[in-house]
Amino acid sequence: MASDRIFGLITLIxxxxxxxxxxxxxxxxxxxxxxxxxxxxxxxxxxxxxSLSIIFKPDPxxxxxxxxxxxxxxxxxxxxxxxxxxLTPLGFILPTVFAAGILSYQIxxxxxxxxxxxxxxxxxxxxxxxxxxxxxxIVAYRIPTAAKLWDAIAILIPFVGGH
Amino acid sequence: MDILANLAIGFGVALSxxxxxxxxxxxxxxxIIGALPGLGxxxxxxxxxxxxxxxxxxxxxxxxxxTSVYYGxxxxxxxxxxxxxxxxxxxxxxxxxxxxxxxKAGRAGDALVLSGVASFVGALLATIGLMLLAPSLARVAxxxxxAEYFALYLLAFCTLGGMASNNQAKAALAxxxxxxxxxxxxxSSSGLPRLxxxxxxxxxxxxFLVAIVGLFAIAEIFFFxxxxxxxxxxxxxxxxxxxxxxxxxxxxxTMLRASGVGFIAGILPGAGASLGSFLAYMTEKSIAGPxxxxxTGVPKGIAAPEAGNNSAAGGALVPMLTLGVPGSGTxxxxxxxxMTLNITPGPTLFSERPEVVWGLIASLLIANFVLLAMxxxxxxxxxxxxxxxxxxxxxxxxxxxxxxxxxxSGSYFDLLLMIGFGVLGYxxxxxxxxxxxxxxxxxxxxxxxxxxxxxxxxxxxxxxYLFSSPIAIGFWIAAIAGFVAPMFLxxxxxxxxxHPTDGPVD
Numbered sequence: 076m077a078s079d080r081i082f083g084l085i086t087l088i089x090x091x092x093x094x095x096x097x098x099x100x101x102x103x104x105x106x107x108x109x110x111x112x113x114x115x116x117x118x119x120x121x122x123x124x125x126s127l128s129i130i131f132k133p134d135p136x137x138x139x140x141x142x143x144x145x146x147x148x149x150x151x152x153x154x155x156x157x158x159x160x161x162l163t164p165l166g167f168i169l170p171t172v173f174a175a176g177i178l179s180y181q182i183x184x185x186x187x188x189x190x191x192x193x194x195x196x197x198x199x200x201x202x203x204x205x206x207x208x209x210x211x212x213i214v215a216y217r218i219p220t221a222a223k224l225w226d227a228i229a230i231l232i233p234f235v236g237g238h
Numbered sequence: 239m240d241i242l243a244n245l246a247i248g249f250g251v252a253l254s255x256x257x258x259x260x261x262x263x264x265x266x267x268x269x270i271i272g273a274l275p276g277l278g279x280x281x282x283x284x285x286x287x288x289x290x291x292x293x294x295x296x297x298x299x300x301x302x303x304x305t306s307v308y309y310g311x312x313x314x315x316x317x318x319x320x321x322x323x324x325x326x327x328x329x330x331x332x333x334x335x336x337x338x339x340x341x342k343a344g345r346a347g348d349a350l351v352l353s354g355v356a357s358f359v360g361a362l363l364a365t366i367g368l369m370l371l372a373p374s375l376a377r378v379a380x381x382x383x384x385a386e387y388f389a390l391y392l393l394a395f396c397t398l399g400g401m402a403s404n405n406q407a408k409a410a411l412a413x414x415x416x417x418x419x420x421x422x423x424x425x426s427s428s429g430l431p432r433l434x435x436x437x438x439x440x441x442x443x444x445x446f447l448v449a450i451v452g453l454f455a456i457a458e459i460f461f462f463x464x465x466x467x468x469x470x471x472x473x474x475x476x477x478x479x480x481x482x483x484x485x486x487x488x489x490x491x492t493m494l495r496a497s498g499v500g501f502i503a504g505i506l507p508g509a510g511a512s513l514g515s516f517l518a519y520m521t522e523k524s525i526a527g528p529x530x531x532x533x534t535g536v537p538k539g540i541a542a543p544e545a546g547n548n549s550a551a552g553g554a555l556v557p558m559l560t561l562g563v564p565g566s567g568t569x570x571x572x573x574x575x576x577m578t579l580n581i582t583p584g585p586t587l588f589s590e591r592p593e594v595v596w597g598l599i600a601s602l603l604i605a606n607f608v609l610l611a612m613x614x615x616x617x618x619x620x621x622x623x624x625x626x627x628x629x630x631x632x633x634x635x636x637x638x639x640x641x642x643x644x645x646x647s648g649s650y651f652d653l654l655l656m657i658g659f660g661v662l663g664y665x666x667x668x669x670x671x672x673x674x675x676x677x678x679x680x681x682x683x684x685x686x687x688x689x690x691x692x693x694x695x696x697x698x699x700x701x702x703y704l705f706s707s708p709i710a711i712g713f714w715i716a717a718i719a720g721f722v723a724p725m726f727l728x729x730x731x732x733x734x735x736x737h738p739t740d741g742p743v744d
Contacts, residue, residue, distance in 0.1 A: 078669060079669065082665075082669050086411060090414075093418055093433070096433050096435075097433065100425075100430075100432050100433070101428070101430040101431075101432075102428055102430070103428045103429075103430060105427055105428055105429070106425060106427040106428030106430075107427075109699075110427070110691050110694060110695070111425050111427065111428055111430075111432060113690065113691070113694065114417075114421065114686070114687040114690055114691070115418070115421045115432070115433065118414050118417045118418050118421065119414075119418070121410060121414050122411055122414035122415070122418065124407075125407040125408070125410045125411035125414065126411065128407035129405070129407050129408060129411065132405075132407070134404070134405055134408075134669075134670060137668045137669060137670065139668070140464045144463065144464055147463050148460050148463050148464070148664075151459060151460065151463060152657060152661060155456075155636070155640075155657045155660075156654060156657060158640065158653075159640070159650050159653030159654050159656075159657060160650045160653075160654075162640065162644055162650070162653070163648070163650060167641070171637055174633070174636075174637070175633035175634070175636070175637055176633075178459065178632065178633040178636060179629040179630065179632075179633045180629075181463045182459075182462050182463055182466060182628055182629045182632055182633075183466060183627070183628070183629035184466075185629075188627075188629060189629065192629060192630045192633060193633070195630070196630065196633055196634050196637060197637075200634065200637055200638065200641070204641060208289065208293060209293070210289075210292060210293075210641070210645060213292070213641060213644060213645045213648075214641060227650070230650060230654075
């Protein structure tokens, strides 16, 4: 019940914001005044109606995981976010060892298998991508400067990193 | 014979040693993907699209490879259903009902071979049906104008939404999320950005591949963290594999009937393979009556859903190729593949690029025979692959997804977006909001809006134009019926629960 009500409220707010943004869509002579706004407005309206229906007729709550699992999942998200920004400055091998290893640990919390799967996956996939699939330029390893590394990590800090 | 001549073109394209090699690779890879718990046809194909794209294969080769993976994954799904009681994806759910009890009774090998043969029969008949039906449907589709197309897209969302969720509002909301995302980016007619919030990364819109891989593959990680990868160990023993001729002969009519039912279910836009295997199973169950022993591990209970499932997968290609409207999650992913290759499905595809269509059909036929040859004697190899533990498999899949998406644009932004879609996918699935309509919305949003805009331009803004032709009205009625009917049918067509077995269940 509560889960669906919260979810419905979030989607309702998003839908209203979407409608508001849709009314502000810039138009010009080529597109006409109304057509670029029409479909987004329709989508927003239907989404708002659905949200209201979910708020007033919620389903039973799903079985949410326990707090420790939330922590594990949050760690996974953070690790993946770091992995995403560090792929460019550091290349494939080093970030993959850490990301794959930590993910493996979150699924099955045993240190040794996690380290082994991190190293194994990193080297195995590197060989696969570079030699079997010829994607060497994508998985190349690099040695970054401190400044580049900071630039990459800064992306993840709100208001510091640029677009 | 038009069809034979066309088929000759198709085989001319698809029968080169190189494409045959790709077909074998694709079938092998696909069977593995289907067999691994947690990886099904949709996310398997989704992960591979960016990599195929980066490899620089030409359109035909890429199509042959990916359709082989698609059919292979449909075949492979039954392996984990039968041995682990875990369906690799939703259509394989029905196979667990009789497959797992049969495997527990010590007939795992028989169940695997029988289901392989049933898959072959279903897929082969569906491919023949596709050959016969698709060209004529393509001719009808030439009559469609913008009003008809708008109603048709709506029909796809309604039937898919009606089937996919227990709550219509959630299914419709999912479609809106997808459509809303599709609107982001530079508007084609005005050349001005829409709904980007001033973020330059969003000017090109959100790549559907980023959304698909995020929603299907990355979201899976969170489910595995939640379950700690439990339930991915084999609970039954597989002895010597022999061919159970007696069972195959005894189920021949079941397979044929199930193929027919599955094919029709597959053609309905938005319904797809889950409905096909479900209806096939239920039909056979009611024909056999209570004496049939369905649910206790009877051969017919394996043959019916497998033939229906694979037949529906073939049938789902009919609306996807002729109308550009996919009938299931996996065909939505295949549509994404075609769009990545710059092939626009629709009636004109059949007249303008026959080599693509018939090459695809020929490669489906080839894939079928390769899969039969591969699955019956080699099934033990695939069973070995099931032993890969989740704590190696899932990180591996994630890293492959990252490299795939990174290779598309080389930008961290797409990767962060993909993680975002992964988190979104987790919450949506937890809350019983189906994710396939989201994908469909992102894929079809642009075209649907295009149809609406052209309709409005042609009619000078008269909304009644959308209901101006009998075909369009028919689609509207079907759409409303498809959306509303499941509410009333839900009591009648309640899906049977999974077996309360003592075996591993996730």
